[in-house]
Amino acid sequence: MTRHATFGAAVFGMAIAAGGMVAAQDCKDPDVLRFSMIPTEETTQELSLYDPMVSKLKTATGKDVEFFLPTSYASVVEAMLGGFVDIGMHGPYSYVIAQEKDPSLKVFATYAKHKGHFQEEGPGYKAVLVSRSDSGIETLEDLPGTVVGLTDPASTSGNLLPRVSFTEVIGKDLEEEFSRVVYTGGHDLSAMAVYEGQVDVAFVATHRLDNVIDRGLVKMEDFHVIWSSPVIPQDPFVVSGKLCDELVEKITAAFLTLGETEEGREYLKNVNASKFVAMTDADYDIIRALKKAKDEK
Numbered sequence: 001m002t003r004h005a006t007f008g009a010a011v012f013g014m015a016i017a018a019g020g021m022v023a024a025q026d027c028k029d030p031d032v033l034r035f036s037m038i039p040t041e042e043t044t045q046e047l048s049l050y051d052p053m054v055s056k057l058k059t060a061t062g063k064d065v066e067f068f069l070p071t072s073y074a075s076v077v078e079a080m081l082g083g084f085v086d087i088g089m090h091g092p093y094s095y096v097i098a099q100e101k102d103p104s105l106k107v108f109a110t111y112a113k114h115k116g117h118f119q120e121e122g123p124g125y126k127a128v129l130v131s132r133s134d135s136g137i138e139t140l141e142d143l144p145g146t147v148v149g150l151t152d153p154a155s156t157s158g159n160l161l162p163r164v165s166f167t168e169v170i171g172k173d174l175e176e177e178f179s180r181v182v183y184t185g186g187h188d189l190s191a192m193a194v195y196e197g198q199v200d201v202a203f204v205a206t207h208r209l210d211n212v213i214d215r216g217l218v219k220m221e222d223f224h225v226i227w228s229s230p231v232i233p234q235d236p237f238v239v240s241g242k243l244c245d246e247l248v249e250k251i252t253a254a255f256l257t258l259g260e261t262e263e264g265r266e267y268l269k270n271v272n273a274s275k276f277v278a279m280t281d282a283d284y285d286i287i288r289a290l291k292k293a294k295d296e297k
Contacts, residue, residue, distance in 0.1 A: 027242065027243065027244035027245070028086075028240070028242040028243050028244065029243070029244045029247055030063070030086065031063060031064065032063060032064045032065070032066055033057065033061065033063050033064070033065045033066070033086045033087060033251075034065075034066050034068060034079075034084060034085045034086050034087070035054070035057070035065055035066065035067050035068070035085070035086065035087040035088070036067070036068040036069070036070055036075075036076050036079055036080075036085045036087075036088050036089075037069065037076065037088065037089035038070075038072075038073045038076050038089060038090060038091055038094065038235070039069065039070065039071065039072065039073075039186060040186070040187070040208065040211075047067065047069065049267065049270055049271070050067060050267070051267075052258070052261070052263040052264050052266065052267035053255075053258065053264075053267060054067055055263070056254045056255075056257075056258055056261070056264060057087075057251065057254050059254070060250045060251070060253060060254035061247060061250045061251060061254070068085065072152060072154075073090070073091055073094040073152050073153075073154035073155065074094070074153075074154055076088050076089075076090060076094065077090070077094050077097060077098040077101075077154070080098055080102070080105065080238070080240060081098060081101055081102050083240065083242065085240070086239065086240045086243060087237065087238070087239055087240075087251060088237075088238050089235055089236070089237050089238070090235060090236055090238055091152075091154060091155055091156050091235055092156040092232060092233055092234075092235065092236060092284055092287045093154055093155060093156035093159070093160045093287055093290075093291065094154040094155075094156075095107060095236045095238060095284060095287075096284055096287045096288050096291055097154060097291075098238075099281070099284075102241065103241075104240075104241020104242070105238050105239070105240065105241055106238060106239050106241055106248065106281070107236040107237065107238050107279050107280065107281055107283070107284065108237060108238070108239060108248070108251070108252045108255070108278065108279065109236075109237045109252065109255045109256060109276045109277065109278055109279055110123050110233060110234040110235060110236050110237060110276065110277060110279045111123065111234050111235070111268075111271065111273040111275075111276060111277075112234075112273060112274050112275050112276070112277045113125065113207050113234065113272055113273050113274070114272050114273065114274055116206070116207065116210035116214075116272055117209070117210045117213050117220040118206040118207075118209050118210055118220070118225070119206040119207040119209075119210045119272070120206070120231070123233060123234045123277050123279070124231040124232060124233055124234060125157070125205055125206045125207050125231070125232065125234055126157070126205070126206045126228050126229045126230070126231055126232070127156070127157030127158070127161040127162065127165075127166075127203050127204070127205060127206075127228070127229040127232075128203070128204055128205075128206055128209065128225050128226075128227065128228050128229070129148075129162070129166065129201055129202070129203050129225070129226045129227040129228075130191070130194055130201060130202060130204060130209070130223040130224060130225055130226065131194060131200060131201045131223070131224050131226060132194050132195060132197070132222060132223065132224070133221060133222055133223055133224040135200065135224075137200055137201060137224075137226070138224055138226065139226065140169070140170060140226065140227070142226075143170070143177060143178065143201065143226070144177055144178075145178070145179045146178055146179065146200035146201055147178060147179055147180045147181075147182065147199045147200045147201075148162075148174065148177075148178040148180070148181055148182070148199060148200065148201050148202060148203070149182055149183075149184045149189075149190040149193050149194065149198075149199035149201070149202030149203070150162060150174075150181060150182070150183050150184070150190070150202070150203060151183065151184055151185065151186055151187050151189075151190055151203070151204075152183065152185065152186070153183065155187075156205075156232060156287060156290075157187075157203060157204070157205040157208075157229065157232070158187060158190065158203050158204070158205065159183075159203075160287070160290050160291065160294060161203070161229045161232070161290065162174060162203045163294055163297075164290045164293045164294050164297075165229050165230065165290070166203070166227060166229070167297075169227065173297075182199060184199075184202070187204050187205050187208030187209065187211075187212075188208065188211065188212050188217075190202035190203070190204050191204050191208075191209055191212045191217075191218060191223075192212065192217065192218070194223065195217075195218050195222055195223075201226065207234075207272065209223070210272060211272070214272070232286060232287065233279065233283050233284060233286070233287070236279060236283075236284065237255060237276075237279075239251055239252075252278070255276045256275075256276050256277075256278060258275075258276055259274070259275045259276070
């Protein structure tokens with residue numbers, strides 16, 4: 001397994017440009033599969049966590065697998081669109097953005113999460129607006145003039161839901177409600193920004209907030225939930241539409257059967273999931289509806 005801890009848009013750009021010079025084929029059956037994931041609390045902690053997943057992919061496909069960790073959601077989108085990455089884990093919103101540009105991209109699976117501190121059981125999650133529990137900020141009426149943290153412009157729970165579902169509740173844009181709107185760069189950073197008083201409140205995904213608690217950086221009782229979004233589907237695992245169908249079937253099977261081995265079960269435990277479940281493009285239509293509402297605004 002080849003590991004690259006982080007790399008910027010320049011490296012992705014060069015790789016994409018190189019990929020673009022390869023002649024188009026009816027389908028792609030590469031000797032090496034390139035796999036990338038949006039930066040999360042899990043991926044930024046320890047890349048060896050993903051060894052069981054990579055090992056299963058190697059065994060199922062008979063191919064080498066290179067794992068890349070980019071610096072932003074957009075990097076994964078551009079890498080897949082450019083043909084540099086074959087398999088990617090996106091956020092629901094960033095997947096919809098990518099799929100609009102390349103309709104051949106195929107979602108095939110996502111996690112079914114265990115019930116956690118804020119996370120509910122199953123293949124869905126929520127965005128929650130949280131404050132520090134001792135801040136005195138407890139209701140919607142306490143929000144005007146405070147500082148709010150978002151995560152990434154392409155984040156579902158850290159940008160799309162706040163700008164669509166939450167603004168419908170308060171009847172105004174975020175910039176009108178809050179004195180300042182800042183992007184922290186990650187759900188863990190948003191949670192810690194609230195805890196450390198760098199922002200007053202922040203929108204965080206329930207399972208990502210659980211991760212920060214499980215790492216011992218904060219406690220559940222440190223946070224007060226002011227608002228929760230509707231349930232939305234978990235992060236989609238996506239394959240390039242250029243890959244041959246037989247290869248896609250092997251990749252899909254590798255993920256859906258990961259929990260059948262002791263090593264795979266340990267991996268799932270480490271990401272607070274019970275298993276992978278099959279997903280289709282239609283499962284993310286709720287995100288398309290949210291994106292349409294945001295674009296129309």
